[in-house]
Structure formats: structure tokens, C-alpha cells
Amino acid sequence: MSEQRTELDNLGEFGLIDHLTKKFESIQKTTEFAIGDDAAVLNINDKESQLISTDMLIEGVHFNLMYMPLKHLGYKAVAVNVSDICAMNGVAEQITVSIAVSNRFPVEALEELYDGIHTACRFYNVDLIGGDTSSSLSGLTISITAIGRAIKEDIAYRSGAQEHDLLVVTGDLGAAYVGLQVLEREKEVYNANPAIQPDLDGHDYIIERQLKPEARVDVIKFLKELDVKPTSMIDISDGLASEVLHICKSSKVGCHVYDEKLPIDTKTSMTAIEFNLDPHTCAMNGGEDYELLFTVSQKDYDKIKGNPHMTVIGHITDEKDGRYYIDKNGSAIELTAQGWTHFND
Numbered sequence: 001m002s003e004q005r006t007e008l009d010n011l012g013e014f015g016l017i018d019h020l021t022k023k024f025e026s027i028q029k030t031t032e033f034a035i036g037d038d039a040a041v042l043n044i045n046d047k048e049s050q051l052i053s054t055d056m057l058i059e060g061v062h063f064n065l066m067y068m069p070l071k072h073l074g075y076k077a078v079a080v081n082v083s084d085i086c087a088m089n090g091v092a093e094q095i096t097v098s099i100a101v102s103n104r105f106p107v108e109a110l111e112e113l114y115d116g117i118h119t120a121c122r123f124y125n126v127d128l129i130g131g132d133t134s135s136s137l138s139g140l141t142i143s144i145t146a147i148g149r150a151i152k153e154d155i156a157y158r159s160g161a162q163e164h165d166l167l168v169v170t171g172d173l174g175a176a177y178v179g180l181q182v183l184e185r186e187k188e189v190y191n192a193n194p195a196i197q198p199d200l201d202g203h204d205y206i207i208e209r210q211l212k213p214e215a216r217v218d219v220i221k222f223l224k225e226l227d228v229k230p231t232s233m234i235d236i237s238d239g240l241a242s243e244v245l246h247i248c249k250s251s252k253v254g255c256h257v258y259d260e261k262l263p264i265d266t267k268t269s270m271t272a273i274e275f276n277l278d279p280h281t282c283a284m285n286g287g288e289d290y291e292l293l294f295t296v297s298q299k300d301y302d303k304i305k306g307n308p309h310m311t312v313i314g315h316i317t318d319e320k321d322g323r324y325y326i327d328k329n330g331s332a333i334e335l336t337a338q339g340w341t342h343f344n345d
């Protein structure tokens with residue numbers, strides 16, 4: 001190691017991954033696609049490929065056990081990994097689970113965690129096939145690897161978007177972030193005075209979106225039934241803006257995203273306003289919605305038009321036309337990603 005010291009913040013998460021992995025070239029014939037998408041793609045036979053994705057959740061960074069029940073945490077840890085397999089247009093089949101845990105946790109706490117993992121395995125039809133267990137000096141870390149499968153020609157990479165394609169999102173956006181604001185506020189109130197009961201009334205939907213997100217396995221099924229193959233796809237973990245930029249960068253295209261088209265639930269909007277937050281900013285940059293963002297060719301528009309699970313939020317342009325967010329007044333604002341930068345948390 002040289003004397004030079006570069007702060008992690010200088011690179012950011014994605015810059016760091018690029019920097020550390022740039023000299024790795026795939027050697028194995030079975031490695032169809034390595035780093036740079038929601039899952040790696042491995043060749044298993046002429047027709048199908050295997051999909052592999054890993055995500056790690058760290059106490060104090062990704063979750064706070066003051067308001068995150070361990071059962072929900074277990075469920076969420078599985079769901080976010082299944083979501084990455086969905087983002088390739090595939091189906092998850094197995095998971096491995098690795099935990100590092102301090103002696104602050106009794107066995108009963110880990111039983112709760114595994115209850116959540118078990119419920120998610122049942123719901124998503126996946127088998128727990130292994131993992132690793134270690135002690136930790138402080139806190140809890142969970143790392144899950146999901147293994148899935150897809151028909152080769154169905155796989156949706158981040159890199160397939162083409163000029164004139166439509167940008168589509170599933171469900172609604174921003175709720176998980178606004179739900180987190182409610183949970184954080186009640187945590188502060190509790191810390192100031194533990195006698196006061198948390199006031200979560202009327203916020204069930206957005207809190208559930210934060211504590212119990214679901215992978216959109218249903219959408220993968222609908223797309224097959226509608227005979228629509230997305231030209232590109234990604235799941236929304238870091239925030240819509242960040243994910244749109246990933247698709248644009250990988251596909252070497254530009255885009256227009258329209259403020260007025262963003263699907264935001266009224267409960268999200270109302271609570272955002274209560275917190276002096278702009279609901280559209282929450283939808284663009286909030287993250288953790290685990291919805292899917294994909295592009296489809298215009299010829300498929302009739303197949304998805306009016307579908308209650310899918311909203312067209314913009315379209316793909318030529319790369320040299322830039323990547324823009326069109327606000328309510330019709331002004332074009334350059335898209336920037338302000339998603340989570342965990343190094344700054």
C-alpha cells in the first residue's frame with residue numbers, strides 16, 4: 001500500500017466499486033456478465049442462465065433496531081435480494097444467509113430474525129441453502145446472496161435502453177423514505193421521553209413500505225403474461241434519479257423524466273408536506289422503494305397502457321441530448337443522483 005491516502009468520499013460508492021474492480025477480467029467461459037448490473041449472469045445451459053446477487057444490511061447504517069423489528073429485518077433482507085433477481089427479469093430460487101452478531105443479542109432475537117427470513121422464503125418460494133455465522137464486536141450484519149434463473153433471451157440488463165423507449169416505474173415512489181422520517185421522528189420523541197408512546201397513527205402504509213418492502217415478483221409475472229420484454233431494467237434501491245442515471249450510463253442514452261408523471265401515493269405526499277419535504281424530491285431521491293424501473297419499446301405501449309401497476313414517467317433520448325428532469329413549469333433540470341451515500345451516514 002502506498003503512502004497516499006484517498007478518502008472514500010472522493011470516489012463515492014459506485015466510483016469505489018469501479019476503481020477496485022477495473023482490473024478484473026472474467027476468465028471463465030461460464031461468466032456471461034460479471035460486475036455492473038443487479039445480478040451477475042452465469043451460463044448454465046443453452047436456454048437459461050443463473051443469476052446471482054448479494055446485498056448486505058448493517059445495523060446503524062441500513063437499519064435501526066429501535067424501530068425495526070427483527071422479524072421484519074429478516075424479511076426485508078430477503079426481499080431486497082429477491083428484488084435484484086427480479087430486476088434482471090428472473091426468478092429467485094435459493095438464498096444463502098450470513099450473519100455477524102455481537103453478544104448483545106440473545107438466541108431469541110436471532111430466532112425472530114430467522115422467523116422473518118423463513119416467512120420471506122415461503123412467500124418468495126426460495127430455499128435457504130447455506131450461509132455463515134460469525135461473532136461481531138458490535139451490532140448485527142446480515143449479508144444475503146440470492147440465486148435465480150432466467151431464460152437467456154428474457155434477461156433485462158441495465159444496458160439495453162434505446163432512444164424513444166418509454167421509461168416505466170412500478171407501484172408508487174417515495175413512501176419508504178417518508179415512512180423512515182416518521183420512524184426517526186418518533187425515535188427522537190422516545191429518546192427525549194420514554195414515557196411517551198410513539199404516534200404512528202395514520203402512517204401505516206408508509207411505515208410498512210419502509211419496514212416491509214416487497215420485491216415485485218408479481219410484475220415479472222405480469223410482464224411475461226403481457227408478452228413485454230423490458231429493453232432494460234433495474235430495481236429502485238437508491239432512489240429513482242440514481243437508478244435512471246444507471247440505466248442511462250449503462251445504455252449510453254439520455255432521458256426526460258416528467259415531474260407530473262411520478263406515481264406518489266396521497267399518504268406519502270401528505271406526510272412529506274408535514275415534514276416540509278417536497279413529495280417529488282422524496283420520490284426522486286428517497287430510495288428503498290424496491291419498485292422496478294424499466295424501459296419498453298414504444299410498440300409495447302398498448303400492452304402496458306392503463307395497467308394499475310405501471311406508470312410511464314418519461315422516455316429515452318439520444319445521449320447527447322442529456323439527462324433531464326422536467327419540472328411542473330416545463331423547465332428541464334439536469335438529473336443528479338442524491339441517493340444514499342452510506343460513506344457519509
Ligand code: ADP
Binds near residue numbers: 035054
Ligand atoms: P444493487 O444496488 O443493484 O445491489 P450495487 O450498486 O450494490 O447493486 O452494485 C453494483 C455492481 O457492483 C453489482 O454488479 C455488484 O455485484 C458489484 N459490486 C458491489 N460491491 C462490490 C465489491 N465490493 N466487489 C465487487 N463487486 C461489487
Ligand code: MG
Binds near residue numbers: 038083084234236
Ligand atoms: Mg439493484
